[in-house]
Structures are given as structure tokens and as C-alpha cells.
Amino acid sequence: MPYYFYQFTHAITRRPPTTICDGLRAVDQGNPDFARISAHHGEYIAALQNAGMTVVELPPLEQFPDCCFVEDTALCLPQGAIVLRPGAVTRRGEASAMAPHLAPFFDDIAVISGPGFVEGGDILVTEREILVGRSARTDAAGIAELTQIAKAWGHHVREVITPPGVLHFKTDCSLLDHQTILATPLLNASGCFADYTVIETADGEEACANAIRVNDTVIMPAGFPKTADILAARGYHVVTVNNSECAKIDGGMSCLSLRFTPTL
Ligand code: CIR
Numbered sequence: 001m002p003y004y005f006y007q008f009t010h011a012i013t014r015r016p017p018t019t020i021c022d023g024l025r026a027v028d029q030g031n032p033d034f035a036r037i038s039a040h041h042g043e044y045i046a047a048l049q050n051a052g053m054t055v056v057e058l059p060p061l062e063q064f065p066d067c068c069f070v071e072d073t074a075l076c077l078p079q080g081a082i083v084l085r086p087g088a089v090t091r092r093g094e095a096s097a098m099a100p101h102l103a104p105f106f107d108d109i110a111v112i113s114g115p116g117f118v119e120g121g122d123i124l125v126t127e128r129e130i131l132v133g134r135s136a137r138t139d140a141a142g143i144a145e146l147t148q149i150a151k152a153w154g155h156h157v158r159e160v161i162t163p164p165g166v167l168h169f170k171t172d173c174s175l176l177d178h179q180t181i182l183a184t185p186l187l188n189a190s191g192c193f194a195d196y197t198v199i200e201t202a203d204g205e206e207a208c209a210n211a212i213r214v215n216d217t218v219i220m221p222a223g224f225p226k227t228a229d230i231l232a233a234r235g236y237h238v239v240t241v242n243n244s245e246c247a248k249i250d251g252g253m254s255c256l257s258l259r260f261t262p263t264l
Helices: 018-022 034-050 089-102 140-152 185-189 225-233
Strands: 010-014 054-058 074-077 080-083 109-111 123-125 130-134 157-161 173-175 180-183 197-200 212-214 217-221 237-241 258-260
Touching: 010 034, 010 089, 018 034, 034 054, 034 217, 034 237, 074 089, 074 123, 074 258, 080 089, 080 140, 089 109, 123 173, 130 140, 140 157, 173 212, 180 185, 185 197, 217 225, 225 237
Parallel strands: 010 054, 080 109, 130 157, 180 197, 217 237
Antiparallel strands: 010 258, 074 080, 123 130, 173 180, 212 217
């Protein structure tokens, strides 16, 4: 049976801390409401479970306001996990806090030791390559170190550019299947997906480009009906999750989990 990079058995998540209002953000859109973000997080976990995943729920780390965005702390590949080095200095400790939680699942765990940095939100793993967007959070040295590790595991890393003003590469794109990408028109115009089939987000719905394909389900944020309809018409099983509070601090569907199949 072919292995697809959207088939997973496990996810690691971390519940939002009460300090979430101190989370980083590019633009002030008001603070997330703690009760509401906690409820949305529960919906997200249920969506992962309904898609067939066993979900680990880690407790919040109050000293790290952005700790629920676990994707930025590690990259999980079929051969092992890589503990990343976030470019946001206030988030760096989140990666070492994640490392012990990967140990039960992976026999091979590598670490980006720096001085470069790379965040998981800038990494899109597809069937044939790993695209890494250079951004304010991911630099050339971080990509070079990641490339060495991933190469030893048989992966080809391609450096791409996260558009200026966009937080992460995956803020603007998602993998839908082995050859199809959901992307904003802005990112698609950069030409980085020339060898893929691209579905663009509907006009005015660019904020839903960060979705996740998990087994047979595409989980996307609620409130983007035109894009949801486009995906459904193309045959995808779409499930929506409320994300208004995470979105206030630039968080989306991919950020909230590490998705993988254990090697142990
Ligand atoms: C941050 O700026 O780091 C957080 N407030 C949001 C991180 C979102 N992570 C992701 O897209 N992978």
C-alpha cells in the first residue's frame, strides 16, 4: 500500500494556556477569549479523533503563551522526528519542552541546534519533497541544518519564499492529496507549486488556506463557505472547526497539532 503524507495514526496537541492573550501576532485584532479558544480547541481534537487519530493532549505551559501551536516545535517524518528551533525567541523553549513527548513514539530524534532557526509552520511535506519557506521565523541556516538531517532520511528539501507579510509558508497553503495543494492566489503566483495541481482559495477567503488533510478528511476553519464548497465539489470530505480566537493570534489548523505515525 502506498504511503501518503496525509495518513497518520497519532497527533500531539497542547491545550491553550490562560496567558494566551500574550501570544504573538502581526496585527492587533483583539485578544482571544480563553473560554472560547478552549472550546474551539476541544472541537479541533474531536475532529482529529473523528478522522481516525489517537490524540495526545498535553497540559498548557503558562510561561509560553503560544504553546498550543505545537506544529512550530517539531517536524515528524516517517523515519523520525526533528526538534525544531523557533525563530521567535519567546517560543524557543517550547521546542525543548516538546522533545520528551516525542520520545515514546520515535526511535530516531534529531535536533536543530542552531544558530539558524526554523518553525514547523514554514514546512510543507508532500509526497515527493519537503518545501521550506524562508520567512521572519525560518532562515537559511536553519533550512540548511534541516536539509542535512532530512537528506540522511531520504528526503529532498526545496527552499521557497514565504511571501513578505505572511507569517508562515503554510499560512497560505496546505496539502490536500499527493499532488494537490490548496493555496492563496498570492502564494500560487510565486510559482512554487508549478509541478502540482493547485486549488486557490475563493476570493476574500484567503485566511482559510491553512487547512489539514488527515486521512480521509480535510479539516478547515469555519466561516469560509465558498472554499469549502469548492473542495467538496472536488470530492474532499470537509469538516470545519471554529477558529476565530486562534486566528486573532495568527493560528490556524496546522499549527495546533503534530501529526504522525510512530516509528516505535
Ligand atoms: C506565533 O506568532 O508564533 C503564534 N501566535 C502563531 C503561530 C502559528 N503557527 C503556525 O502557523 N504553525
